[in-house]
Amino acid sequence: MAHDDVITGYARAMFSVAQAEGVLPTVEDELYAFGKALEQNTPLREALTDATLPVEKKKDVIQELLGGRSNAVTIGLLGFVIDVGRAREIPKIVTELAATASRERQHALAEIRAAVDLTPAQRTRLTEALSRATGRQIDLKVVVDPSVVGGVVARVGDEVFDGSVATRFAEAKRALGSM
Numbered sequence: 001m002a003h004d005d006v007i008t009g010y011a012r013a014m015f016s017v018a019q020a021e022g023v024l025p026t027v028e029d030e031l032y033a034f035g036k037a038l039e040q041n042t043p044l045r046e047a048l049t050d051a052t053l054p055v056e057k058k059k060d061v062i063q064e065l066l067g068g069r070s071n072a073v074t075i076g077l078l079g080f081v082i083d084v085g086r087a088r089e090i091p092k093i094v095t096e097l098a099a100t101a102s103r104e105r106q107h108a109l110a111e112i113r114a115a116v117d118l119t120p121a122q123r124t125r126l127t128e129a130l131s132r133a134t135g136r137q138i139d140l141k142v143v144v145d146p147s148v149v150g151g152v153v154a155r156v157g158d159e160v161f162d163g164s165v166a167t168r169f170a171e172a173k174r175a176l177g178s179m
Helices: 003-020 024-040 042-049 055-066 072-083 087-104 120-134 165-177
Strands: 108-114 138-144 152-156 159-162
Touching (some): 003 072, 024 087, 042 055, 087 108, 087 138, 120 138, 120 152
Antiparallel strands (some): 152 159
């Protein structure tokens, strides 16, 4: 079985569980946020993928981080992935889970990178703008990424809409350099 098929298989299984439990939107958002945090947090990633650390200790880390703040299904699904030795693939699995959920809703998945979390009003405006730009209904996933500095970078499938301050500065610098 190809690696991508394994990722897809776990994503579909997690999707099915969350959907059957009636908590898909919440679990999908929590898993996606956790996957992105795992990508950005080297000590956390190393702890969850350390072959010498017992599985129960890894699950304790998840419980400590998410317990009381996340849905029990979210914590259970992460524990399952850790149990089967797939912690390294959590970011890919949860990204595929979100894509699967979006396809089920006949929406496009949009990942937004912003220096700070967006307000509900900002999320609504951005969703509407991306929907107009792509001609599709949008499922928005926001990733807080301090490297963006200001503004946002949106990815919908293969399309990237870069409204970040860093990119605007780079473009201004290039324009001034060519004068």
